[in-house]
Amino acid sequence: MPARARLADENVDFMSLMSEANRRRVLGKSTPVVYPAGTLLFREGDPARVILIESGLVRVFRTVPDGRQATVAFLRTREILGASLIVSDPPWVCAQIVIDSTITDLDVKTLRNVASTHIQVMTAVATQLAALVRNAHRLVALRSLGNITQRLAYDLLERACQSQLEMGRLDAMVTQEGLAASIGSSREVVSRAMKGLRAAGIIKTTPGVVRVVDPVRLSDTVRAFLRPT
Structure with a gap:
């Protein structure tokens, strides 16, 4: 190309x-x-x-x-x-x-x-x-064709950015159950994907809150779907 x-x-x-x-x-x-x-x-x-x-x-x-x-x-x-x-x-x-x-x-x-x-x-x-x-x-x-991690990354980034406008922080105020319902998956699958993002240093979590530590790398996860093969 x-x-x-x-x-x-x-x-x-x-x-x-x-x-x-x-x-x-x-x-x-x-x-x-x-x-x-x-x-x-x-x-x-x-x-x-x-x-x-x-x-x-x-x-x-x-x-x-x-x-x-x-x-x-x-x-x-x-x-x-x-x-x-x-x-x-x-x-x-x-x-x-x-x-x-x-x-x-x-x-x-x-x-x-x-x-x-x-x-x-x-x-x-x-x-x-x-x-x-x-x-x-x-x-x-x-939103429908991406893998779990890509759909989760988009959802978290969307929520965190909206929160940033309101509170000044990239905090997604959501539970794992809420994320699972939003992206059409199960809590267990979302939990595994979140674990991977935490291990990579992209997010940090506390009960009911997901803080996006590295929004650029999270957007890279989204863009991985956008990139043609």
């Missing part, structure tokens, strides 16, 4: 798809900013932004009026969010900083102008958008 296709299915290093000259054009006078874990970077309906994740982990999610949330993507270092704004309407999503992250806001007008005159930049935008679509499809499929 060509390098670009592999990147599109996994972690798109957006800037690496362009020449140095085009990278300078895209970045312009943008300045990176460090955001602490737990920051809600923007909400649905906020002024549209295109952000480059210089380093870190960002959760992208949708909400409904009753407060429920659904994760649509976990974005990693060198990916961008908001690429659809370059060619169409902005994404109607929220963005959460899961770990301390360095973010660069790209100037939308500049990016549109550069993309309209440099096919390499437009190709990079299209590659990022295609990756988001493919990975969103796989994220939906994971």
Whole structure:
């Protein structure tokens, strides 16, 4: 599989798809900013932004009026969010900083102008958008087709991220019985999977609470399903 296709299915290093000259054009006078874990970077309906994740982990999610949330993507270092704004309407999503992250806001007008005159930049935008679509499809499929550890990892990360917004900690307030019911398994099977995650240093547990110690590695477990064979 060509390098670009592999990147599109996994972690798109957006800037690496362009020449140095085009990278300078895209970045312009943008300045990176460090955001602490737990920051809600923007909400649905906020002024549209295109952000480059210089380093870190960002959760992208949708909400409904009753407060429920659904994760649509976990974005990693060198990916961008908001690429659809370059060619169409902005994404109607929220963005959460899961770990301390360095973010660069790209100037939308500049990016549109550069993309309209440099096919390499437009190709990079299209590659990022295609990756988001493919990975969103796989994220939906994971809930029923992933193995126990992958489904458990997604469930824990989803719960912990929601808790982080409310309490400032990546704590999933749930029992093993609750997790088993959520992912369609048994308590015994979930217990074995949790033991593996604890042994790997990814989570810590106390009665009724699962603390996510290493959200990046937990998201790696989720992305293992997203990665094509």
